[in-house]
Amino acid sequence: MREKLTYGLALGAAAMFTYTLYRILLMLPDELMQGAIYRIMFFHIPAGIIGMIGFFVSMTMSVWYLSSKDLKFDSLAASVVEVAVLFACINIVTGSIWARIIWGVWWTWDYRLTSQLVCVLIFFGYLALRRAIDEPTQRARLSAALNIFGCVDVVIVWKSIEWFRNNHPGPVLSIRTGGGQMDPRMDHTVYLNLIPLLLTGIALVLVRTRQEATAREIDSLRRLAHAAA
Amino acid sequence: MNMAQNSTFLFYGFLAAWVIVLLYVISLAQRGAKLKKELEDVKQLVNSKAEESRVR
Numbered sequence: 001m002r003e004k005l006t007y008g009l010a011l012g013a014a015a016m017f018t019y020t021l022y023r024i025l026l027m028l029p030d031e032l033m034q035g036a037i038y039r040i041m042f043f044h045i046p047a048g049i050i051g052m053i054g055f056f057v058s059m060t061m062s063v064w065y066l067s068s069k070d071l072k073f074d075s076l077a078a079s080v081v082e083v084a085v086l087f088a089c090i091n092i093v094t095g096s097i098w099a100r101i102i103w104g105v106w107w108t109w110d111y112r113l114t115s116q117l118v119c120v121l122i123f124f125g126y127l128a129l130r131r132a133i134d135e136p137t138q139r140a141r142l143s144a145a146l147n148i149f150g151c152v153d154v155v156i157v158w159k160s161i162e163w164f165r166n167n168h169p170g171p172v173l174s175i176r177t178g179g180g181q182m183d184p185r186m187d188h189t190v191y192l193n194l195i196p197l198l199l200t201g202i203a204l205v206l207v208r209t210r211q212e213a214t215a216r217e218i219d220s221l222r223r224l225a226h227a228a229a
Numbered sequence: 230m231n232m233a234q235n236s237t238f239l240f241y242g243f244l245a246a247w248v249i250v251l252l253y254v255i256s257l258a259q260r261g262a263k264l265k266k267e268l269e270d271v272k273q274l275v276n277s278k279a280e281e282s283r284v285r
Contacts (some may be wrong), residue, residue: 035235041243047246065242086253097242101235200250207257214264221271225278 002206016196023189031186040098040187045173046194048091048116050201054084055123059151062144073139075212076205077147078130085123087197092116103167111160112168117130119157122150136219164217167228 024042031038061077064070095113096106107113111178126146133139172181173190 037235043246093245094242225275
């Protein structure tokens, strides 16, 4: 059932991507000031949004783990963090390529970029911490604490373009500004491309959670073998 | 603005996004295969231990 769902999500994402790529590359005109390079934002913004959603979902799972002590929530949190880090990396890399053309540099230490980089490093730390601890409950407790701490930085990333004066453009999506900052066709396309990216993310989380369940099964079988020895 | 360079970098941007996803999918597949093998090994170990204790 889970496998069918994963394939279904992947197929849905592929079909949606075909349409959104057609729309992005062939239907929308070049932006007046930026030319063709602005099209990177159709991946850059949704990847950033999905990364943030992922970090908040994983934080919720970590809180659930701390209140229920059910390791399933810990596994889910770890799976979601891994996929969220993937999307956050896509966000940083595509942003950097855009910046090379528009700002003339690959990277600048402004608040948005720096806080996003710190966020990715915190969650890489989370994944490294999980590899370093063998005992499942201790691993789950410590990584849940780090996950909750990391989400403070996610809020800073989100609000940094409102709180601080940045090189990074301010909020442009209609969901944050109420509209008027961007051509509505471009605005809609950002939301439209969010769907296949989200479907891809969910499919990857499903695969990852299955692997986590297998790892838990291996752990418990090892204990059984140890007890039988 | 150099339009050719602009389009080239747009291509790099899209390529980078897909390459990152592809590398992750490959690493997932490798981890999946490793876990499957590990599970089979551990199951065999448990069976052999159970067999040993039955003989005893």
